[in-house]
Amino acid sequence: MIQKTELIERILESLRKELTVIKEGARESYEVATHEESQPENRFDTHSLEASYLAAGQAKVVVEIEDAVMRCQNMELNAFEPDDPIGVGALVKLKSKRETTFYFLVPIAGGIEVKDGRKTILVITPQSPIGKLLVGHKAGEVVHLETTTLPKKFEIVSVK
Template identity: 30%
Template sequence: MDKFLLQQQVLKRLAEDLLQAEQAVRAAHETATHKENIAENKYDTLGLEAAYLATGHVRRAEAIRKALANWRQFRPRPYDVRKGIQIGALVCLVDSDDKQQHLFLGPDGGSMKLVSGTQFVQVLSSEAPLGRAILGKCEGDEVSIQVAPIRQQFEVLRVH
């Protein structure tokens, strides 16, 4: 798997998300300021609700802009066994059922699935529970996280 190509996919997806968020900001702002939505009494809250929605969309757009900036500046380094898994690592984990999952530990904007050849790759932030758990680990190490009442166990199979 090519880290550069994965990074390009992340940038493309974030750019698409930003475009959608900016369109949502404009639509919510237009709704909030439209003359037909001016409150006629204290129970007429459509304009106020649209303003709250616009504020949320503005925050989302700003978060995406920040993620874009972080990913543009990001330069994944080769895996260094002395440091263990760091941001930029491509990691293959295997669970107790021998199910493998591929992760790309990035600077921001997790929860994105990418495709590399025939493999699905989950983008993961170092702030996510699994991201924090794998930092510093090496091939062969065990990783354990608690998700609600369930403890999940993994082994680090490969790191690039």
């Protein structure tokens, strides 16, 4: 099983790639918004205004990703004992009738998938539906997740 330090490195790698793409998009949007050819020709021409809104939105996302990188770099990776409740930093293995899934609970960067051989570890936050469900539970317990299709029952196999 992948180590938590390696998980954090992979999360940081994903965040840095996303940051590069967003920064480039923000730069391009800013250039479009401030270019002399983007000046409105009449009061109905909103091209420059729309580009400036886009640049501002992308700049906000840049700040959020930079914050996520910083928080990820400074995150303490505590070991969990078998009887410890699930909390931030836990690597959790769940099993249902059909599948076994792995989750890494962190304060930020939810939604990133990390491949570990044939396994996929999904990064989740305490604010996500599955994160809310898991926090405070322990290995050996069963949790129920209500979904739009069918409710699912998961056994918490391990917490590391």
